[in-house]
Amino acid sequence: MMRHMLSSTVTFIMLGAAAAWAQTPRLVCDAAPQFRFQFGGVVGERIAVNTSGWLTRAPAADPGLLAMFELRDRQPAPDLVPWAGEFVGKYLMSAIQATRLDNDPKLQSTVKAVIQDLLQNQAEDGYLGPFPQSERLLKHWDLWGHYHVLLALLMWHEQTGDAAALAGCRRAADLVCRTYLDTERRPRDAGSTEMNLAIIHALGRLYRTTHEDRYLQMMRVIEQDWELEGDYFRTGLAGIEFYRTPKPRWESLPDLQGLLELFLITGDERYRVAFLHHWDSIRRLDRRNTGGFSSGEQATGTPYEPTAIETCCTIAWMALTVDALRATGNPLAADELELSTFNGMLGAQHPSGSWWTYNTPMNGVREASHHTIVFQSRAGTPDLNCCSVNAPRGLGMLVDWAVMRTGDGLAVNYYGPLEARVQLADGTPVTLRQETRYPLDGKVKLQVQLSEPREFTLQLRIPSWSTRTVVRRLWAAAEPGAAAEPGTYLTMPRRWHNGDAVELEFDMSFRCEPGGGEMTGRMSVYRGPLLLAYDVLLNDQAPPEPAPLRPADLQQARVSLPSPAADQVRIGRFLPWVLVDVPRADGPAVRLCDFASAGARGSHYISWLPADQIGPPPPLPEYPDNNASVPPGRLLFRARRSTAALGAHRIRVQIAGTPDMREPLLDVPFDEARSMVIPSDQAQRLAPQVAYYWRLVAENQWGTTTSPAAIRQFTIDPALPPLTDDLLTEYGQRADGVVIQADLRGKPDPEYGALQAATGWKSAAGPHGESDQAVELNGTDGMLIYQLRAFPEAEYTVAVRFSAQRVEGALGQVLSAWCRGMDDPLRIAVYQQKLYARIEAGNSYSTRGVPVAQDVWYDVCVVKQSGELTLYVNGQPVETLTVPAVIQSGARDVALGGNPHFTGTSEHLPCRVADFTLAARPWSPEEVAAWHAGHGRPGLSD
Numbered sequence: 001m002m003r004h005m006l007s008s009t010v011t012f013i014m015l016g017a018a019a020a021w022a023q024t025p026r027l028v029c030d031a032a033p034q035f036r037f038q039f040g041g042v043v044g045e046r047i048a049v050n051t052s053g054w055l056t057r058a059p060a061a062d063p064g065l066l067a068m069f070e071l072r073d074r075q076p077a078p079d080l081v082p083w084a085g086e087f088v089g090k091y092l093m094s095a096i097q098a099t100r101l102d103n104d105p106k107l108q109s110t111v112k113a114v115i116q117d118l119l120q121n122q123a124e125d126g127y128l129g130p131f132p133q134s135e136r137l138l139k140h141w142d143l144w145g146h147y148h149v150l151l152a153l154l155m156w157h158e159q160t161g162d163a164a165a166l167a168g169c170r171r172a173a174d175l176v177c178r179t180y181l182d183t184e185r186r187p188r189d190a191g192s193t194e195m196n197l198a199i200i201h202a203l204g205r206l207y208r209t210t211h212e213d214r215y216l217q218m219m220r221v222i223e224q225d226w227e228l229e230g231d232y233f234r235t236g237l238a239g240i241e242f243y244r245t246p247k248p249r250w251e252s253l254p255d256l257q258g259l260l261e262l263f264l265i266t267g268d269e270r271y272r273v274a275f276l277h278h279w280d281s282i283r284r285l286d287r288r289n290t291g292g293f294s295s296g297e298q299a300t301g302t303p304y305e306p307t308a309i310e311t312c313c314t315i316a317w318m319a320l321t322v323d324a325l326r327a328t329g330n331p332l333a334a335d336e337l338e339l340s341t342f343n344g345m346l347g348a349q350h351p352s353g354s355w356w357t358y359n360t361p362m363n364g365v366r367e368a369s370h371h372t373i374v375f376q377s378r379a380g381t382p383d384l385n386c387c388s389v390n391a392p393r394g395l396g397m398l399v400d401w402a403v404m405r406t407g408d409g410l411a412v413n414y415y416g417p418l419e420a421r422v423q424l425a426d427g428t429p430v431t432l433r434q435e436t437r438y439p440l441d442g443k444v445k446l447q448v449q450l451s452e453p454r455e456f457t458l459q460l461r462i463p464s465w466s467t468r469t470v471v472r473r474l475w476a477a478a479e480p481g482a483a484a485e486p487g488t489y490l491t492m493p494r495r496w497h498n499g500d501a502v503e504l505e506f507d508m509s510f511r512c513e514p515g516g517g518e519m520t521g522r523m524s525v526y527r528g529p530l531l532l533a534y535d536v537l538l539n540d541q542a543p544p545e546p547a548p549l550r551p552a553d554l555q556q557a558r559v560s561l562p563s564p565a566a567d568q569v570r571i572g573r574f575l576p577w578v579l580v581d582v583p584r585a586d587g588p589a590v591r592l593c594d595f596a597s598a599g600a601r602g603s604h605y606i607s608w609l610p611a612d613q614i615g616p617p618p619p620l621p622e623y624p625d626n627n628a629s630v631p632p633g634r635l636l637f638r639a640r641r642s643t644a645a646l647g648a649h650r651i652r653v654q655i656a657g658t659p660d661m662r663e664p665l666l667d668v669p670f671d672e673a674r675s676m677v678i679p680s681d682q683a684q685r686l687a688p689q690v691a692y693y694w695r696l697v698a699e700n701q702w703g704t705t706t707s708p709a710a711i712r713q714f715t716i717d718p719a720l721p722p723l724t725d726d727l728l729t730e731y732g733q734r735a736d737g738v739v740i741q742a743d744l745r746g747k748p749d750p751e752y753g754a755l756q757a758a759t760g761w762k763s764a765a766g767p768h769g770e771s772d773q774a775v776e777l778n779g780t781d782g783m784l785i786y787q788l789r790a791f792p793e794a795e796y797t798v799a800v801r802f803s804a805q806r807v808e809g810a811l812g813q814v815l816s817a818w819c820r821g822m823d824d825p826l827r828i829a830v831y832q833q834k835l836y837a838r839i840e841a842g843n844s845y846s847t848r849g850v851p852v853a854q855d856v857w858y859d860v861c862v863v864k865q866s867g868e869l870t871l872y873v874n875g876q877p878v879e880t881l882t883v884p885a886v887i888q889s890g891a892r893d894v895a896l897g898g899n900p901h902f903t904g905t906s907e908h909l910p911c912r913v914a915d916f917t918l919a920a921r922p923w924s925p926e927e928v929a930a931w932h933a934g935h936g937r938p939g940l941s942d
């Protein structure tokens with residue numbers, strides 16, 4: 001049966017003991033270091049080649065892994081990447097976990113030897129990094145390197161009881177404390193702060209093991225420094241989406257794990273709230289169709305960009321999700337881990353086991369990290385880079401989530417051929433055996449083995465995508481089978497006997513998820529937990545992209561499981577797990593395979609398939625923020641541009657009193673729209689100071705989609721002033737699209753818009769020499785800063801006249817909206833006698849330089865229209881660049897004469913400026929010409 005993937009509402013049906021948080025902060029569920037696993041099937045094969053192809057090979061093939069510690073104070077000084085200290089810690093974390101997945105004696109002895117070698121290279125003062133004595137813990141990513149080493153030693157200690165590992169871990173942590181608690185230094189002085197402050201996570205784990213007060217004090221110091229850096233706690237409490245926080249790079253994810261440590265240590269529920277908010281924000285807005293995470297190494301608030309998905313980021317996302325599962329017992333977190341594991345993570349591993357990717361794109365090719373980021377290799381470490389050492393942890397983390405212990409029993413999260421030897425909380429051993437071909441088909445038989453009958457609760461994850469799941473309790477003779485609710489745990493309290501078994505049959509029908517943003521007009525197709533992809537090598541004589549598929553075509557699709565004997569010759573090595581042949585009425589059939597196998601032989605693949613007759617993309621809620629207070633009267637809601645009503649005929653705002661949204665109090669339809677205003681008379685049905693939940697439902701003739709689960713919350717605060725008309729527009733723009741108009745006739749105050757600050761300015765003569773027709777900025781602190789609600793995301797025009805008193809040498813900004821690293825939705829800059837228009841949005845985009853002379857007036861206009869940015873000088877187009885269609889920027893102001901927030905080298909430009917306009921629509925070439933011709937006013941084309 002076909003259906004569109006509906007993002008299910010959050011059903012907070014948690015694991016057994018969830019209610020106990022209020023008294024003692026603790027995890028709802030967790031694995032124990034004694035658990036051992038034997039995986040079969042496709043995952044078992046991938047674990048085996050990871051052991052032989054990487055884990056047992058790397059320390060010998062890359063002896064610099066440990067030699068860099070011996071060389072740290074030798075001459076010539078080693079030339080290391082700033083994060084080199086992480087390599088051994090990342091390697092060890094995955095290898096230590098792997099010893100519980102694979103009994104290979106060589107693996108056991110390899111890991112033990114690396115631990116011993118590492119501890120032998122610990123300096124007298126406890127230092128465990130690769131940098132010279134004078135720099136210990138003070139710069140590079142040295143605290144970040146120690147973060148990984150501390151976690152690895154702690155993990156080894158927990159698993160083996162090795163006292164030397166714990167002692168070494170403590171000595172290193174003590175050095176961190178001596179460096180930053182007993183001096184005037186702040187941890188943020190080490191720089192690279194999202195990386196270096198991440199050590200808070202390891203300190204929390206170590207504090208919970210040792211109860212050493214100094215480690216908690218150190219965490220508190222880092223917590224203070226956070227406020228000036230990533231600000232994770234306050235933004236999490238305020239419901240600010242993670243991509244809009246000051247440090248949305250992936251290295252912030254371990255910092256977020258530090259929030260959960262603070263909750264577990266202090267019991268302060270607010271830390272847990274902040275942690276879960278950020279986890280959920282990434283899940284809703286940034287997690288890709290593959291279960292991978294990151295757009296160019298960070299969160300951007302859209303999952304559709306055709307940018308790199310770094311393997312380190314996917315691993316960090318999975319580690320964060322393991323913590324979310326531990327903290328909540330919410331089966332949706334386990335669904336996420338399954339999605340990441342079978343698709344994005346295993347797609348990052350070459351099936352040979354000899355390499356992992358840096359980037360595992362949704363559409364593209366797979367390259368070994370050794371070649372994409374070869375710049376990280378050095379003499380003695382040819383294979384080492386951030387991703388090659390980190391990626392195997394994606395497999396290793398199976399020990400954390402496959403089977404977990406709950407208050408009164410066990411929870412099964414992973415399905416696939418598996419023998420899990422685990423223990424109940426009191427130590428009673430239980431073996432859980434799964435006989436299945438999952439994820440290749442949907443039938444699972446799970447058997448409980450134990451030495452004598454025992455009462456406990458067994459919980460089985462029912463995936464949210466499995467609309468119809470049939471459960472048969474095989475001890476009950478001839479039971480016909482009962483249905484289980486998707487997105488929950490099936491809870492079975494029972495006195496279990498050896499051999500008791502349960503049979504599950506999951507719904508493996510195809511699901512189509514329409515894309516938004518850059519993937520508009522495309523869909524992702526899933527079968528069970530597997531994302532499907534088109535690989536050109538599997539389609540004879542086929543174009544790089546198939547002709548559009550319709551969801552209805554999948555009704556006739558034929559699924560086959562390739563067998564080595566029959567298919568090896570025809571398909572070659574690295575057989576896909578699953579093949580799906582989709583017949584098409586008007587063309588050749590299209591063959592799809594599982595994403596993790598696609599592109600294994602270097603071929604191009606796509607997982608966003610061109611599509612016809614699809615439903616609208618799931619609308620992403622944008623406004624109001626989660627947990628916002630809103631004024632009484634009419635209520636404003638807004639969807640994200642990347643998904644707003646694209647292809648939707650209608651969009652509905654649903655408001656309910658409970659997060660399950662089962663009984664909406666209001667369900668208001670709108671025609672295709674991005675902003676939706678519920679009139680006061682309808683809004684009156686909602687009471688003040690009550691938490692309401694809302695979501696968006698988009699509809700067209702082909703289907704209905706809802707905003708991703710995790711419904712947002714708001715309350716009506718009668719004390720707030722009512723919504724004004726300008727708030728109804730996205731950027732507060734006038735009817736002609738103008739957001740800011742400042743003619744600058746001798747003063748900075750705008751004709752339209754709001755001035756935030758003006759410094760180092762004076763009235764000056766304009767382009768024609770008349771006095772008081774411009775503003776002069778002094779080049780040292782001179783800047784005019786105008787407020788923005790947000791920088792226009794897709795379309796804008798910026799027009800300004802300027803004359804620079806310095807054009808040589810350093811970079812100077814005529815205009816900049818920079819708010820943080822790699823986030824400047826527009827800068828117009830002068831550098832070495834040339835003028836540039838640039839965007840920094842994950843990547844840098846720049847026009848070529850246009851020569852400019854000192855003290856000469858130029859009319860500059862920059863127009864962004866979807867994916868094109870055009871620079872005009874004196875009315876003439878100079879260059880058109882390809883840029884992202886939508887830029888999600890955190891900029892909330894824009895400056896003339898400097899960079900409004902950068903605190904490094906000065907970017908002030910001594911210049912005169914006049915006739916500044918920022919508009920939230922693209923001007924036509926005629927409008928640009930008219931403005932240049934001398935009207936000096938926006939939008940005049942007469």
Ligand SMILES: [Zn+2]
Pocket residue numbers: 310311312313358385386387388390
């Ligand atoms: Zn990496």
